Amino acid sequence: MEYLAGPLSALIGELEKLPTIGPKTAARLAFYILSAPAEEAQALCRAILDVKDKVRFCSRCFSLTEDDPCAICRDPRRDGSKLCVVAEAKDVYAIERTASFRGRYHVLGGLISPMEGVGVDKLHIAELVQRVPAEGIQEVIVATNPNAEGESTALYVARILAPLAVTVTRLAYGLPIGGELDYADEVTLSRALEGRRPLS
Numbered sequence: 264m265e266y267l268a269g270p271l272s273a274l275i276g277e278l279e280k281l282p283t284i285g286p287k288t289a290a291r292l293a294f295y296i297l298s299a300p301a302e303e304a305q306a307l308c309r310a311i312l313d314v315k316d317k318v319r320f321c322s323r324c325f326s327l328t329e330d331d332p333c334a335i336c337r338d339p340r341r342d343g344s345k346l347c348v349v350a351e352a353k354d355v356y357a358i359e360r361t362a363s364f365r366g367r368y369h370v371l372g373g374l375i376s377p378m379e380g381v382g383v384d385k386l387h388i389a390e391l392v393q394r395v396p397a398e399g400i401q402e403v404i405v406a407t408n409p410n411a412e413g414e415s416t417a418l419y420v421a422r423i424l425a426p427l428a429v430t431v432t433r434l435a436y437g438l439p440i441g442g443e444l445d446y447a448d449e450v451t452l453s454r455a456l457e458g459r460r461p462l463s
């Protein structure tokens with residue numbers, strides 16, 4: 264990219280490192296930033312630096328927060344009897360977007376994966392075992408991905424919580440809303456059959 268001004272090609276190079284951003288999109292974004300008002304570019308820089316400086320893990324649920332404990336852990340309107348266990352902090356935002364869950368969260372910080380050398384000791388499982396009796400939690404909803412790692416982590420969590428007086432549930436598997444039966448793969452369709460509910 265010798266034909267581009269040095270700083271412009273450096274910006275394109277940085278943007279290209281971002282996930283889902285290819286060379287064309289990186290160039291489009293870089294030219295947009297170049298033509299945008301200086302304040303807009305400064306706000307973008309500041310937002311990027313702030314996430315690196317100010318965002319940390321909540322010491323209670325291990326979600327991402329500016330203040331510790333996080334807003335969800337502090338919120339007295341949350342149902343403290345229900346705890347949703349997720350792999351990553353981004354899963355908290357996915358579930359929050361549904362507005363269907365009013366309990367609190369526990370972020371494991373990954374999934375058990377012998378292939379990638381992630382064992383139980385690398386995840387926040389010991390903290391989960393402490394939270395359940397300490398907070399009087401009655402239901403733990405395991406919301407890990409429906410893949411091999413998500414499944415084995417869910418089974419491990421269920422097993423380790425079994426001696427405690429708590430109900431452990433797992434997200435239902437099913438067909439995507441708006442999808443069509445004959446497009447669903449066999450595993451999804453058979454899990455959807457297993458998870459059927461009475462119509463009433």
Ligand SMILES: [Zn+2]
Nearest residue numbers: 321324333336
């Ligand atoms: Zn928290």
